[in-house]
Amino acid sequence: MTRDRDDRLAEAKAKDIGDIAQQLEICGLLPWPPRHGMESVGPCPKCGGRDRFSINQRDGVFNCRRCEGRGDVISLVRFVRDCSMPAAIDWLIGPEAEISEIERNARRKASDENRRRNEDRADRERQREIKAAGALWRExxxxxxxxxxxxxxxxxxxxxxxxxxxxxxxxxxxxxxxxxxxxxxxxxxxxxxxxxxxxxxxxxxxxxxxxxxxxxxxxxxxxxxxxxxxxxxxxxxxxxxKRGAAIRLHTPDHDWHQLVMGEGIETTLTAMCAGMWPEAAFWAGIDLGNISGRRQSGKGLKYAGLPDLADAEAFIPPPWVRELILIEDGDSDPRDTRAKLQAGARRAMAKIPGLRACIVACPPGRDLNDLLQEGGIDHVE
Ligand SMILES: [Zn+2]
Structure with a gap:
């Protein structure tokens, strides 16, 4: 029974967001197929405007900047048709019904093919972007x-x-x-x-x-x-x-075992200049999502800070690192920031036996040095 529900969800999720946008008849609003890359931009089917609505075929997501509608292909159906999740799934793949083993297998195969096609396309687009980034760097x-x-x-x-x-x-x-x-x-x-x-x-x-x-x-x-x-x-x-990657601002050329990571370049450089970790490497994690990797989701888990260890692309420090020090900026949403850093720290501890991790938080107006003097450093369990 559960197996069937999972199958239906997977089948619905594997639908191509471009095909579905056409079936929802919103492509009249968007230049379709997308002219550049994989993203199409135009008026929102709900709130209008000129170019606040976008569908990204590579990532299989849509976004409206005004109504804050966003998400995957199932969310798009819910957004346009104003319906519940089960209704959206029914709309995408047909109502739940007794289907024969043969039909079930055929559907599963089609859904696997869809998913593979989406992944291949995303990968090609990713390779193009990586090339463009390299060209800019060399330029x-x-x-x-x-x-x-x-x-x-x-x-x-x-x-x-x-x-x-x-x-x-x-x-x-x-x-x-x-x-x-x-x-x-x-x-x-x-x-x-x-x-x-x-x-x-x-x-x-x-x-x-x-x-x-x-x-x-x-x-x-x-x-x-x-x-x-x-x-x-x-x-x-x-x-x-940027997936699983970092900006390596300083890497010692001899044996090193400490890695200090802040989110941004400036924070990480500041930590480096504080002189508190003279033997460490200093890498910027680029953004919190990249430091944390995918997290476990579900009821009550939003701020639990638990990493989804199945995320094969998440950042993990090199295996010789013994201590990971994450720098927390005093920014907008402290609970969310903390949960993401905890997930990153716990992932590193789970993947590298013997690694210790801590989070160093800087309240506004305080610098890293003040904090060190006061012992305001949290070790992550
Ligand atoms: Zn809108």
Missing amino acids: VAKNDHSALRGYLDARGITADLLPEIPAVLRYHPALPYMVRAERGFREVHRGPAMLAVVQQPSGRGIGCHRTWFDPASPQGKIALRDPETDADLPRKKMRGS
């Missing part, structure tokens, strides 16, 4: 990277504290900031940016992280706004992939 190789000094200074990371700019950081004097548009892309900004190479455990570069900045603003931070939609835009973006 800026010859630039004068000491131009990053101004930005790092503004963030409190002065030349006294950090005499050499890490080789994984590069400077781009005028990097275009592009957003998806109805047809292709629009440029909304062009200016100085810090690029960082994102490396897999093997050392292979798979992505290029970009931070736009404003050398004239007090903290170097830039406020980016889309002039057409008036939406605030993130000043950091990824090109390529």
Whole structure:
């Protein structure tokens, strides 16, 4: 019985979101098939607008920036048809009925094929993105990277504290900031940016992280706004992939056993400059989701901080690491942040026998050094 329900869910989830968008007759709103990459952008079937609604065929997800509708193909059916989850599944694969063993097998086979096709397409798109990231990284190789000094200074990371700019950081004097548009892309900004190479455990570069900045603003931070939609835009973006990877700001060239990881480049560099861990490697985890990997989900587990150990692509420190130190920023949602860091710490402990992990939290206005003096460091069990 349960087996059947799982089968039905898997069969529904494996449907191609593009095909389903057509059956839902919302493709009249979107340029379809997508003209660039795998994403199509247009008016929302619920709230209209110009380009606030998108369907990403590669990831099998949709998103509306206004009504905050988002999710997979089942959520899309629920969103457009305003129905329950069982009703959406019925709509996708037909109502539950006694079906013959032959029919059941045929359906399972079709669903496996769908899933494989989606995965192949996602993989091709991912490889294209990784190539583009590599090209961008090579393109800026010859630039004068000491131009990053101004930005790092503004963030409190002065030349006294950090005499050499890490080789994984590069400077781009005028990097275009592009957003998806109805047809292709629009440029909304062009200016100085810090690029960082994102490396897999093997050392292979798979992505290029970009931070736009404003050398004239007090903290170097830039406020980016889309002039057409008036939406605030993130000043950091990824090109390529980041899954299971990190930005290796400093790796000792002799035996090392401590890894200090913050979310962002700036936090991790600050930890490095604090001088508390002179023998450690300092890697930025890029974002909390990447540090945590997939987590166990379900009732009551949102803040439990339990990793889903079946996630084969999640970040794991190198096997010789004995101590993992995660730096927690004092930011918007402390419970959520804490849960993600705990999941990352517990994953590392589960995968590397003997590894100890702790989370170092910095309340606003305090620095790492204050905290060390007070012993404000939590060990994760
Ligand atoms: Zn909407």
